[in-house]
Amino acid sequence: MPEKDNREPTAREPAGPQRLEGLAAITGFVHTQIAEARRRIWILSPDLAPAVYDHAAMADAVSALARRSRHSDVRILIQDSRSLPPEGHRLVDLALRMSSRIQLRRRSPDDPSLVESLMLVDDRAYLHQPRAADPVALADANAPPRVRTFEDRFRTFWTHAVPDPELRRLKI
DSSP states (O other), X not given: OOOOOOOOOOTTSOSSOEEEESHHHHHHHHHHHHHHOSSEEEEEOSSOOHXXXXXXXXXXXXXXXXXXXXXXXXXXXXXXXXXXXXXXXXXXXXXXXTTTTEXXXXXXXXXXXXXXXXXXXXXXXXXXXXXXXXXXXXXESSOHHHHHHHHHHHHHHHHHOBOOHHHHHHHO
């Protein structure tokens, strides 16, 4: 069972949901939460938003979490590898190198296109973009009830997801 995080919001983590507008606000929130992750990071994103997730510090924080414990749970769900930048992506490269610690899947071809973006950290923080292409999100650094709701949604997507054979070919 995941450990509970009963932290109180800090001064830089206002209590309650925040509307984040612009890539800088979204990226700042994502980087802060991933750096503070203790056990779990789940990311659902059509193209793994390079402006948000393709940073060396982000890959380092995810790598550290994945190596910290055998109970660490890092999952990344994308539309498919064709939606990724052709020049590569640090989190995808990391997932391919650490495939026993970081799971990377794509939506099933039978499922409709992925339009939203979602990040869950531990049992406390979330970021949700109803339209991943729009730089507007709702986020909260301390919202366990809302995270549980998003967990169910993520698990549903994850259950129907499949490994992407194109990524395996890239690894070889």
